[in-house]
Amino acid sequence: MKATDVLLVSAAFAAGYALTSARERQHFDLAEFIEEAVAKGIAEVETAKLALQKTASTDIKIFAQLMIDDHIALNQELLAIARRKHLAVADDAHLLESARQYLLSVESESAFDEDYVNHQLQFHKDAIDHFRTAARSNDQEVRQFLFFILDKLNHHLRMAQELESTFRSNAIPTSSNEDVIRNSAKFVEEPNYPTDSLKH
Template sequence: MNIKNIFSRTTLIFIFGAASSLAFAVDKIDAEDFVEEASAKSIAEVENAKLALQKSTSLDIQNFAQQMITDHSAVNIQLTSIAGQKKLDVSDEAALTTKAKKFMLEQRDGDSFDEAYTENQVEAHEDSIELFQRAAMSDDVELAKFAKQTLPKLQHHLTMAKELAAAHDKD
């Protein structure tokens, strides 16, 4: 490989790396939007978990649902405290799209419910992880710290949800 070729490749790698960094910088979320969206997601997690406790007869799903209630309630308490100090509003209800998904879950029973709930949990936690990753890059130091501290728990929830989804997939 000649020097010109090496230089060209190195330049391309540098440009790609800089562009990637810029893309991540643009992908930050502001504090107000993060608090609103994160609190709505946690409320939805708790509501759906309560539904799972009522509708599912599977012990593994009930255990998971109870953990979601415990963990997401704690996250919302912590987020509400931080938001209060910053005079930011937290959501008092789940987002409209999440309400529609909950409505669809309410129409199901038995294995159909279990399968839909676990698939919903995988998607919900993937979305939450992406949101918290964006918040972890926030200029708001306290919210970035909160997001970074919460991410491992959300990632663990996603792993558990994927295991449940695989166990309850009837296709």
């Protein structure tokens, strides 16, 4: 193939890629993205609360409390973006209903820790994929927020992977809830979602 032909093919490929990227950005729905992210965040908080109740593991309790704090803060910021952008986002009842599908399904009480860790691995892999779709947004504020959140979600995933490794080695220590409260970071105030409805 001649050099000029290679250049023409490369230019055509680049133009096609640019058109595809532009088309994807046009089809990106920020309100829909925020709704799904908030619903997943609610489910993550509720699953972490369940972990605090059921596990005897110090590491899992500390991880779960961090998930509560971080995902409450993330949801608050997502909803603040929606308000600033004047987006029509679903009400609490709809968000809670959507959250049901993302809740941890416990197969066995005796295997709760394993179920929770596996759920966290998959949840954060999916969350990272979901937030990467926000790169399609033309909104600079959204794109900047994306990079901040992706860094945090990747950190969560690495922590979950470390938990899995510790779990496999049967070396997860246990503690009381008081130890977790004493060692955890400053708590974030949770929005007043009527989460009791998720348990029915």
